Amino acid sequence: MSEKKVTIKDVAREAGVSIATVSRYLNNSYSSMSEETKIRIQDVIQRLNYHPNIMAQALKGQSRTIAVVVVNMSYPFCVSVIRSISEVLDEAGYSLLVCETGENAEKELTLIRSLVARGVDGIILQTNGQNNDLLQELAETMPIVLVDRHFDITGVKNVITNNEEASYQLTEALFKEGYRRIFFISEELNGLSTRTQRYAGYQQACAKRGVEPAVCWMERRKTDTCQAVLNLLKQESGEQPFAVYTANGLLMMELYPLLQGLSLRVPEQMGVATFDEPDWANITQPRMTCVRQPTHEIGQLAANTVLERLRGDIKPHLQPSVQMIPSVLVLAPATERTAK
């Protein structure tokens, strides 16, 4: 039933050529080679249903495997990026290794090392920026692409969104809707570009309006920090209507149930907005104002960047190191608020 594995040898024998010729066909069929043998080999490969042994190829340098390293593969942002990377790679005949660091720098280091040992052809990662030296070194040998969090590393490309600008726009949109004060809820910045820039965008919008920023640092999975946010809101929310703007969707998921507990009318008394567009955005009543990150495009671009460098189409150091794809501000339709 199951044919014994057919190797390049079998193909060579059947086609009456040497394995070297078959190998050449496999790698650069376009180059010098008589049409006849080309066709002959092609036929045999089909007839024998031959597939090159990837491990053997890998041993010689090309594993046709890319790795993606993220903080947590269950975060909606990561899920979506990983998925579109997978699509692009699958199309190109590459496989995708998925790993997560849990925001742990040492884990990230170990992981990267082991991936290199595995001979992956390239790495796409959402890094916490503690292993930039290693990455720079690796970038000389293989394509390294950073997503989400920007870091300036020689030879390393970044694929990110316009966090600052989008955050500014969201904040400004909330002001336009009439909210007097906007509470910005974020995790500790920790030198991460995403957080820093969203924060900066928020501050700018406040500054422009001459409104005092109101920032609250929250830590996910810590109910006390979440409760602290609530307390701040209760204390300082004298001047209604005010809005609550979380720096990412995961924060909002934790905070939202508590906000409901405030028994304020949304959106009249309290506005609710978040960076990210949670999949449950359609569940809340009314729909939340949010920032849709181009996760699909980010993944695609990251994957294609890796593939291009692998094909040698691109000289590593000549290209700009940052590719920015803008996010989209998704406003809750004003009609919906009054209609429903």
Added chain:
Amino acid sequence: MSEKKVTIKDVAREAGVSIATVSRYLNNSYSSMSEETKIRIQDVIQRLNYHPNIMAQALKGQSRTIAVVVVNMSYPFCVSVIRSISEVLDEAGYSLLVCETGENAEKELTLIRSLVARGVDGIILQTNGQNNDLLQELAETMPIVLVDRHFDITGVKNVITNNEEASYQLTEALFKEGYRRIFFISEELNGLSTRTQRYAGYQQACAKRGVEPAVCWMERRKTDTCQAVLNLLKQESGEQPFAVYTANGLLMMELYPLLQGLSLRVPEQMGVATFDEPDWANITQPRMTCVRQPTHEIGQLAANTVLERLRGDIKPHLQPSVQMIPSVLVLAPATERTAK
């Protein structure tokens, strides 16, 4: 800066032994080998910071890579299972290849073939059951574990939850809460055990109560089928209170906004329940009644099953082929309804 790659040869030379001995140390350090050489090799490995070349090992049969094949890697169920598989494998020094089939049997076939060509040591998959012959064949050579969807294939293990029982319990719970009629919303069964069994559980509960089942088939991403559900509800929901029970969380995510449009009081006039526990379950007011699948445990068990077979701890055909991990019925606390 970056040391040239150190191989088993270097270790052998430095330690004054043959590469075979080093290889033995690497693979079965426990077996016969003098303490002295063991220590010597150990030292050299540390000093040289040697890591076996995995591609070379792979060529000889052990890639230390497992693949997980799911329908869609962005489905919450899949995400969670994949993540816990990843944790277990990472711990064991294995890497995880992630792929998706998009519910396409041909794609699945191609994928499995390519994974085998890549030399993965084992495969965990959520299959649509169209390639069972191939799987049975493969199971003779490598560990194959099915998750979520059960199929009886010689040599293949299943890790699933008690879909029928859990569905029965959920339905029964709804009846107990006083709903006179329960509308079951599902995708086409298509021979998938998950759907079939949830359906069966629902039917049993209805039969026991002597209530006529009310089933509606819906297709995701098709608004017309979703609308059809709504129409059914409007027509047949004369006898309130009634409940709506979707066979999975994704269906509910699409349906929920429309249900809100009915302007019925929840839970007094309409009950809302779903298989799966969506991450937004805490967002709805009141909390939805749902079935929490043990995704974490399913992933863990699947991964461990593969690892065990790889270690040879287990004879493939002697073990029972189905491991069932029960789901948990999560009732919306009655207090919450009245209190808030």
Added chain:
DNA sequence: GTGAAAGCGCTAACAA
């Protein structure tokens, strides 16, 4: 345009 042959780094007989 094609073939012969030398490895890539490792494992596993088979010897010793």
Added chain:
DNA sequence: TTGTTAGCGCTTTCAC
């Protein structure tokens, strides 16, 4: 207990 050796399937000089 350890060493010698023959590959695994492929790529890649270097000849012809």
